[in-house]
Amino acid sequence: MFIHLHREGDLVASVKNLRGQSDLMSVMILIGAVLIIGVTFAGLTLANVSNFTSANQVKTILGEDQSSIVLYVERENMTHICFGVLRSIPDYRVYAFALVSSDYKKDLSSALIIPIPGVAVQTSFDARRIHYLYQGEYYEFTFKGSINVLALTDKGVRDYIMQRKPILVCIDKKILGGTSAYFLVFSYINNELYEVREWYVTS
Amino acid sequence: MSRARRYREGEAEIIGAIIATGVMILAITAMFYSIVRLQQSTSDVYAKRIAFESERTLEKISVNYDPNNNTCRITNTGGIDITVARVWITNTEFKDPSEVGFQQVIKRGESINSYTLDNAPVAIVTTRGNVFEIKSECEKQAVTGIIYIGVPGLISSQNIIGTTRLTSDKACIEYNLTPFPDGVPVLVYKNDTGWIYHNCTHSDQTTYGWKIITKPSQSNINLTADLDNSTVNEVIVAINKTTQLSDINSEKGDALALTLLFYNITRLTNATDTVTIFYKFVVQTSRGGQAHQASYNPRVALVSLDSNIVYAAPGAISVSSSHDYIGVISGYVVFPRYFYNFQPGCYSVEITLVINPGPSMEITSLRLEYIAITGADILWTPLPQSQ
Numbered sequence: 001m002f003i004h005l006h007r008e009g010d011l012v013a014s015v016k017n018l019r020g021q022s023d024l025m026s027v028m029i030l031i032g033a034v035l036i037i038g039v040t041f042a043g044l045t046l047a048n049v050s051n052f053t054s055a056n057q058v059k060t061i062l063g064e065d066q067s068s069i070v071l072y073v074e075r076e077n078m079t080h081i082c083f084g085v086l087r088s089i090p091d092y093r094v095y096a097f098a099l100v101s102s103d104y105k106k107d108l109s110s111a112l113i114i115p116i117p118g119v120a121v122q123t124s125f126d127a128r129r130i131h132y133l134y135q136g137e138y139y140e141f142t143f144k145g146s147i148n149v150l151a152l153t154d155k156g157v158r159d160y161i162m163q164r165k166p167i168l169v170c171i172d173k174k175i176l177g178g179t180s181a182y183f184l185v186f187s188y189i190n191n192e193l194y195e196v197r198e199w200y201v202t203s
Numbered sequence: 204m205s206r207a208r209r210y211r212e213g214e215a216e217i218i219g220a221i222i223a224t225g226v227m228i229l230a231i232t233a234m235f236y237s238i239v240r241l242q243q244s245t246s247d248v249y250a251k252r253i254a255f256e257s258e259r260t261l262e263k264i265s266v267n268y269d270p271n272n273n274t275c276r277i278t279n280t281g282g283i284d285i286t287v288a289r290v291w292i293t294n295t296e297f298k299d300p301s302e303v304g305f306q307q308v309i310k311r312g313e314s315i316n317s318y319t320l321d322n323a324p325v326a327i328v329t330t331r332g333n334v335f336e337i338k339s340e341c342e343k344q345a346v347t348g349i350i351y352i353g354v355p356g357l358i359s360s361q362n363i364i365g366t367t368r369l370t371s372d373k374a375c376i377e378y379n380l381t382p383f384p385d386g387v388p389v390l391v392y393k394n395d396t397g398w399i400y401h402n403c404t405h406s407d408q409t410t411y412g413w414k415i416i417t418k419p420s421q422s423n424i425n426l427t428a429d430l431d432n433s434t435v436n437e438v439i440v441a442i443n444k445t446t447q448l449s450d451i452n453s454e455k456g457d458a459l460a461l462t463l464l465f466y467n468i469t470r471l472t473n474a475t476d477t478v479t480i481f482y483k484f485v486v487q488t489s490r491g492g493q494a495h496q497a498s499y500n501p502r503v504a505l506v507s508l509d510s511n512i513v514y515a516a517p518g519a520i521s522v523s524s525s526h527d528y529i530g531v532i533s534g535y536v537v538f539p540r541y542f543y544n545f546q547p548g549c550y551s552v553e554i555t556l557v558i559n560p561g562p563s564m565e566i567t568s569l570r571l572e573y574i575a576i577t578g579a580d581i582l583w584t585p586l587p588q589s590q
């Protein structure tokens with residue numbers, strides 16, 4: 001009788017032990033699943049939010065640049081056309097200039113001249129990192145290779161952009177060789193160039 | 204399923220829900236903040252750009268050629284101070300203003316040093332991106348023979364009306380006042396020699412010019428020479444009542460019209476492009492205890508008395524008040540060749556001011572402070588400055 005009872009007690013205990021282990025396992029699996037799903041969800045959400053906010057930051061900067069940059073023809077004669085470029089709200093912002101053929105296939109930046117010394121340097125820029133503006137949307141350049149843009153130096157930004165003084169950029173029309181071209185003003189953001197102004201130039 | 208397990212599952216669901224809700228709130232807040240910031244920034248920069256563009260359009264530079272000294276005078280005739288960013292010395296060479304001794308800030312209404320035609324800059328560029336051609340404009344005026352009226356400030360009249368042209372011996376101003384006043388209307392002006400009067404008929408050359416007033420005696424004239432205290436005396440439409448000269452005094456509420464015809468004051472040629480006529484009236488009213496309200500309707504016409512041609516236009520006016528009872532009506536009228544296709548010849552300028560006062564108002568003084576003509580030759584020979 002005693003033996004029987006003892007065995008029955010062991011059995012009950014071992015059954016309870018098994019149930020406890022199974023409960024623990026299921027809770028751990030549940031928590032693990034919740035954590036995995038939660039962390040994945042949080043990660044995905046935050047990644048999307050981060051993309052969204054950084055895209056909005058770029059849009060904000062571009063919106064400011066598009067609204068602030070003033071581009072006008074300062075002088076023009078048979079051989080040269082000179083543009084004045086200024087920022088109506090002074091800020092430390094770097095800009096670059098390029099000249100491309102009207103079909104966006106040929107780099108004509110060699111015709112660009114900045115007569116004020118030290119305000120810009122020629123920089124080779126991968127065309128895939130250059131975005132042109134078309135009907136309010138930005139598109140990557142279909143160009144292959146790189147473009148020789150003229151990017152503002154620190155002196156150029158401090159002495160002109162931040163002083164609201166117009167920078168002078170001239171184009172030697174002879175180099176255009178009778179073709180038309182787009183003079184483009186880019187804003188430099190996160191190692192990419194975004195077009196903010198353009199002017200159709202005919203020789 | 205045991206109660207403990209169900210309880211733990213419930214716990215896990217609550218924890219999961221809290222984490223998910225937290226993440227959602229964080230994400231939505233970040234996105235919302237980002238959108239709001241973008242919108243705020245966009246509207247802010249657009250507002251600033253609009254303000255910038257309106258400032259940009261307010262920048263105006265006038266270039267006038269003075270044939271007596273062969274110089275070009277540069278005047279800021281815009282509504283805002285101008286900062287010069289660059290001076291083009293030739294068509295291919297430019298300098299900073301400081302490098303060529305060019306005044307960097309030209310205040311509103313300020314004229315800067317005169318340049319001879321040879322050393323005048325080709326153009327100046329402002330910090331708002333306006334380019335003003337100087338030399339070509341000055342050369343054009345030198346060639347077409349437009350006479351510069353030397354005025355300090357934006358538009359002043361002292362040199363126009365007070366000392367040189369309107370008091371010229373060749374001046375003939377015919378005037379007409381409606382309704383006709385009680386007494387003889389006469390134009391009166393005070394210069395360095397004293398009170399002078401003008402009463403001209405263009406067909407009678409002996410009536411041309413101004414004469415000193417002898418009756419009443421100078422000491423008995425109690426008119427105010429400069430009603431609006433602008434330091435410039437006005438031509439007063441006075442009433443001669445034999446023993447005294449007085450300002451006009453209209454009937455309460457009656458409309459009043461003054462027409463002034465400046466006989467053959469200007470000449471239009473084939474080279475004349477745009478003629479602009481500036482004027483300034485000063486009117487004193489008595490409001491009779493009622494609300495101060497009156498409408499002023501100026502009209503300006505270029506009239507050829509020989510060929511019966513009239514080019515007329517309503518005035519662009521601004522009305523201001525120096526104090527309660529004085530109204531200053533100044534404005535200008537533009538006659539572009541494009542619209543009027545001028546015939547060359549001598550022209551008179553006819554200025555009419557119609558005043559419709561309120562019911563209990565009366566006009567107690569009516570004066571012309573200046574008339575200026577730009578873009579066309581002025582034929583009336585100026586007198587020496589002392590006169």
